[in-house]
Amino acid sequence: MRFRPPPPSHVSGLLSPSWRTSLYVTCVAQATAMLAFGFVLPFLPLYLKEIGVSPESAVVFWSGALVTSTGVSLAIFSPIWGALADRHGRKLMVLRAMLIGGLIIALMGLVQNVGEFLVLRILQGMFTGTIAAATALVASIVPRDRLAWSIGLLQTSVYVGISAGPVLGGLVAQAVGIRGTFFVAGAMLAIAGVFVWQFVHEHFTPPSIVKRPGFIETVGIGLRSPILMPLMVTLLLVQLSSAIVFPILPLFVERLSSAQDPVKLYAGLAFGATAVFSALAALFYSRLVDRSGYRRILILACFGAALFFLPQAFVRNIGQFLLLRAGLGIFFGVLIPATNAIVGLSTPPELRGSAYGLTSSATAVGNAVGPLLGSTLAASLGFPAVFIATAGVLTLLGFWVIGLVREPVSSPT
Template sequence: MAVVIFLQAFVTAPWQLVVLRLLQGVFSGFVSNSNTLIASTAPRSESGKALGTLNTGVISGTLLGPLVGGVIAQYFGYRIPFMLTGSLLFIAFILVTIFIKEDFKPVPKGQEESTKEIFHKLKNPNLILAMFVTTLIIQASNNSINPIISLYVKQLMHNSSQVTLVAGVVAAMPGIANIIAAPRFGALGDKIGTGKILIGGLIFAVLVYIPQAFVTNVWQLAALRFLVGISDACLVPQVQTILAKYTDPKYTGRIFGYNQSFQSVGNVCGPLLGSSISGVLSYSAVFLSTSVLAMINFVWVFTHLKPKNTKAKK
């Protein structure tokens, strides 16, 4: 991935960039594998805190990346950010190689278990499948807002000249809240039960998405988007924690890989859903539809997450 991104600084035709971006996608499983590594090595009683902390790092990078990249591109050109990103990834490769020690035992050739066999051996396969669907809906809900957030800010500000700056601030609000809250909710889930945090987060998501359809100024929207970040801190990290706690360590990689696939589907479906609804109805309708998705997700999780599963396993 470091090599592929570094090479993007030297493309001379659009098709070359397209090919390299496709290759980047092929090798972009670092975060997923990081989740798997932490889930399989952290003590089960502290997996919520560990995965919440990792999520904080991911969100921090997501927030800082566009900001730093934009500043560098403005002053030094578009090619330099690719060089710096490739170099940073190479440094990450060195750090992982030196400091990460994994007790890994490869499966002998011919003894690989099929997906059906793995799910048959899981303690609660229905719960795992439910978490996959939950991940898809969470990502679809969050990403349905992305295509219209800048346009919604523009509408609220009546085409003010400061739209770009304010839209950036509003877009960053969920990430800022997530950075603050994710490790805390992860640790709290380890104490009172991960399922309780997840269900509470879904209820809170419904409550904070609905008012966003009726805001009258951009600062109301910014405050509500900050609250969305708090609800997000109760969702994806908790799903990952549940997957970790109810999966045998030797199957963790496969299960987290499947979950990543559902997450990717949600990332694709969300923007399509949001842009379609805003085109047919209005920007406000997108927030209402997202609250409906969150409610469906709540019912789905509440149905599958039985009381005995809400306690964190020690």
């Protein structure tokens, strides 16, 4: 008779005192990684102009295509990395994402044309995915009763990096040029990976010899699951709503600004304002979970985000726009950590890598479709149509959560 191995010691905080250190180091590393990504993402349209892409319609198209290409490759490879994480450990996947990602980002500073840039963006999607890797790692090393708080803390670190990245990236770009920001970002990702390698301890138990579902079977189980599938759609639409503005936000800020204004800095602030308030929301939302539950918080966040997206289509100056972007963050910051916490609470520990791989794939699809949709709407109907359409998507998402997302039970099934 074959027995499954005992659960790893980290299921109890009393038996594994190192989980707090590992959590904090993972959060710092993830914040550093997102800071590095945030250095360059808001300035893609401006970098395209620098390497010779014109006219503005071509810049809008290629901005969307570059973000979409990364999302497509990430969507394809995330479930594969998730399955490997369940077999070989989640820490290894974090190291892969950060160290290889650092090299790829640095090489982007050397491109001479948009074709080379496109190849590196595809490779970035294939080999990175730091958020999914870190989320699976955190879900596997913290006690179950601290999962919601831990996921919220991790998501806060993501938002801190996102919020500070564009602002610091704007300052770096003003000082050394956009190319220089890619080299700095690559070095930061590599440093984050080294910190994880040295200071994060995963009590990984290799899988038992009991037959595990294969990769294709795992994907099928996830797509058929009445619990996981609605959460995958939720994350897809949340990420679509976030990424839809990526190609047009710097250009929209440029249109709102005068010729003398620091457009690069304002573009960074437009991204950063949302991320700062998202970080605060992600940090404190777990205090509301005990009173209201995850599902009710998700519903409120969907409709609240829609209400803040809609008036962005009608702003007349940069100040109004930044205020609305900040208010949006209060609701947007709850959506991802609350959904990821439900995934962790509803999934057996030995399959969490695969589960987060599938949800990361759904997120990547949203990240791929969003910029393409945003570019198409902006080119055909104008910039305001992007914000109006996004408000509609978030409203529909609220009704989706009402109808299909379930409150997690006390133990995974």
